[in-house]
Amino acid sequence: MTQGLDWIARSGARAKGGRPVFFDEMAVDRLYSLTLSVVAELAATRERLDTVERLLEQNGSIDRQSIEGFAPDHEAGEERGIAMRAYIARVMRGFQQEVEAMQEIDPPVTDWVEKLSRTDAASA
Amino acid sequence: MPSQVPPPYTALKRHAMMAVANHDEAARFNFLTLFNRYLSGDLGKGNWLSYENHVLPAFKALHGRAPENREEIRVAMNQDPWHRMWSALKRNSMEMRQQNGRQVVLRQLDELDAKARGFNAASGLLELDPSIEQPLYVTCVDIHCQPGSYHGEERPGDVAVTANYDAGLFATTGGALGSLNDGGGQAVVGWIKQNRPDWKPERVLDIGCTVGHNAVPIAQGFPEAEVIGIDTAAPVLRYGAARAASLGVANIRLVQANGEDLSRFPDNHFDWVQTTMFLHETSAAAMPRILAEAYRVLKPGGLLLHVEQPQYGPDMPLFEQFLRDWDAYNNNEPFWSAMHGVHLEQVMADAGFPLEQQFVTGVRAVPDKSLFPASPDGENEDYGRAAIWNAYGAWKPLVSSDLEKEISA
Numbered sequence: 099m100t101q102g103l104d105w106i107a108r109s110g111a112r113a114k115g116g117r118p119v120f121f122d123e124m125a126v127d128r129l130y131s132l133t134l135s136v137v138a139e140l141a142a143t144r145e146r147l148d149t150v151e152r153l154l155e156q157n158g159s160i161d162r163q164s165i166e167g168f169a170p171d172h173e174a175g176e177e178r179g180i181a182m183r184a185y186i187a188r189v190m191r192g193f194q195q196e197v198e199a200m201q202e203i204d205p206p207v208t209d210w211v212e213k214l215s216r217t218d219a220a221s222a
Numbered sequence: 223m224p225s226q227v228p229p230p231y232t233a234l235k236r237h238a239m240m241a242v243a244n245h246d247e248a249a250r251f252n253f254l255t256l257f258n259r260y261l262s263g264d265l266g267k268g269n270w271l272s273y274e275n276h277v278l279p280a281f282k283a284l285h286g287r288a289p290e291n292r293e294e295i296r297v298a299m300n301q302d303p304w305h306r307m308w309s310a311l312k313r314n315s316m317e318m319r320q321q322n323g324r325q326v327v328l329r330q331l332d333e334l335d336a337k338a339r340g341f342n343a344a345s346g347l348l349e350l351d352p353s354i355e356q357p358l359y360v361t362c363v364d365i366h367c368q369p370g371s372y373h374g375e376e377r378p379g380d381v382a383v384t385a386n387y388d389a390g391l392f393a394t395t396g397g398a399l400g401s402l403n404d405g406g407g408q409a410v411v412g413w414i415k416q417n418r419p420d421w422k423p424e425r426v427l428d429i430g431c432t433v434g435h436n437a438v439p440i441a442q443g444f445p446e447a448e449v450i451g452i453d454t455a456a457p458v459l460r461y462g463a464a465r466a467a468s469l470g471v472a473n474i475r476l477v478q479a480n481g482e483d484l485s486r487f488p489d490n491h492f493d494w495v496q497t498t499m500f501l502h503e504t505s506a507a508a509m510p511r512i513l514a515e516a517y518r519v520l521k522p523g524g525l526l527l528h529v530e531q532p533q534y535g536p537d538m539p540l541f542e543q544f545l546r547d548w549d550a551y552n553n554n555e556p557f558w559s560a561m562h563g564v565h566l567e568q569v570m571a572d573a574g575f576p577l578e579q580q581f582v583t584g585v586r587a588v589p590d591k592s593l594f595p596a597s598p599d600g601e602n603e604d605y606g607r608a609a610i611w612n613a614y615g616a617w618k619p620l621v622s623s624d625l626e627k628e629i630s631a
Contacts, residue, residue: 099329099330099332100328100329100330100331100332101332102377103328103331103376103377105325105328105329105331106325108324108328108376109321109324109325109328110321110324111324111369111370112369113317113320113363113364113367113368113369113554114363114364114369114371115362115363115364115367115554115556117313118309118313118551118552120306120307120309120310120313121306127310130310130311130314131314131317134311134314134315134318135314135318137253138250138253138254138257138318139250141249141252141253142246142249142250142253143246145245145246145249145252145253146245146246146249149245165245166244166245167245168232168245169230169232169233170230170232170233172229172233175227175229175230175232175233176227178230178252179226179227179228179229179230179252179256180226180227182227182252182253182256183226183227183256183260186253186256186257186260187260187264190260190264190265193265193268193307193308193311194264194265196268196304197264197265197267197268197271200268200271200272200275200304201267201271203275
């Protein structure tokens with residue numbers, strides 16, 4: 099471990115140069131930072147769990163050194179990459195569905211309700 | 223179906239100077255690599271859709287016309303809720319990459335510094351010059367949100383900022399630059415071998431080389447050549463020289479110098495002067511001086527080559543210019559917009575390279591095909607980071623244009 103340097107504090111140093119403000123409320127900017135970091139931490143935890151499972155499956159036991167040094171082979175790397183993509187797709191669903199909604203803009207449902215509620219509708 | 227995922231961080235080739243990531247640090251890079259791809263691909267198209275559906279109609283209603291430049295689009299899009307959300311995610315992703323890379327590096331900085339000192343004492347590849355001052359365009363802002371930029375030090379003589387740069391470039395670029403982040407240099411070497419197969423450059427200068435990740439492939443591709451990489455920042459050179467030595471490369475030297483003043487080199491000295499993703503980090507005032515010096519030190523018949531993201535010519539749609547400008551305003555790349563807006567061919571002509579000797583060609587990194595899928599392009603391209611570049615080149619005339627004028631007079 100590095101001596102004479104608070105590596106945890108210094109790792110979080112901000113980049114010089116003004117940070118852009120994205121939202122009208124400062125709290126929303128901070129919530130984005132917080133939420134995305136938590137998303138990343140859970141991703142890392144899930145990957146660690148996958149490592150533990152694979153090591154147990156392979157060796158029947160684990161130790162921390164083998165976890166830290168674990169490097170998946172090509173097939174396992176691909177499986178973990180796909181699992182990570184699926185995880186990202188789940189947590190980002192709200193954003194993805196916004197895009198989908200902009201791609202195919204639905205007419206207001208009330209238009210359909212009104213149309214189908216008319217007694218003179220030919221068929222419904 | 224071809225593989226949609228870049229390889230895991232642990233599958234990358236390593237060199238002895240590379241910081242060692244523990245399990246979770248590697249996993250964070252894996253997350254960020256795929257998240258960056260998701261942001262530019264799956265969610266990136268939301269920017270265009272929101273522009274087309276909301277922002278453009280509102281702009282037209284207000285002004286009675288469409289936007290006339292990328293700046294007008296930027297101002298309008300900065301009010302758009304979708305673009306704000308997307309930008310907030312992307313900025314945070316850049317910041318998280320920096321913090322994770324710094325945690326990896328700073329906790330083992332003692333070992334990294336000691337390794338660099340060892341390599342550099344033995345190899346003789348490093349030449350520092352403490353009299354070199356950092357240009358204002360380097361010090362005024364921490365470029366691409368990298369705390370300490372390229373020149374900052376956590377303590378005197380260290381390699382912290384640059385070990386972090388090298389450790390996380392893979393995540394920033396969505397895994398597009400290849401195992402050793404050297405896809406740019408490899409692409410250039412590939413282009414030369416294809417287009418000038420018999421050319422044997424003897425002396426090559428790489429200006430703004432940072433850790434030498436694009437100069438080392440040139441030294442490896444032309445083992446007979448003497449390659450010199452220069453940069454104003456000492457930490458990148460300390461790390462870069464050690465990195466080159468650890469890769470067994472001996473025909474390279476990393477020298478602390480400023481591209482605006484190459485007076486340490488005589489006229490007509492180099493066969494090839496290269497910059498790779500460098501000019502956009504310099505100022506509009508510095509670029510002509512750098513190009514004039516490049517012209518002076520090049521031998522007649524020598525090659526000048528700049529690898530850059532595409533310039534914003536009149537043929538590039540304004541919306542694409544706006545998207546490519548994102549880093550200028552949101553990722554601490556303040557010179558990006560102005561540099562990409564200039565008529566680079568004319569600036570090169572003013573430096574002495576006649577327009578008829580210039581060319582533009584596309585180069586694209588296709589690194590380690592067995593390990594990497596190609597950098598996504600088209601609507602999935604991560605503008606600003608994709609390993610898809612333009613090369614702006616010129617061959618220095620065999621007879622200088624002044625002499626030509628004298629002869630014809």
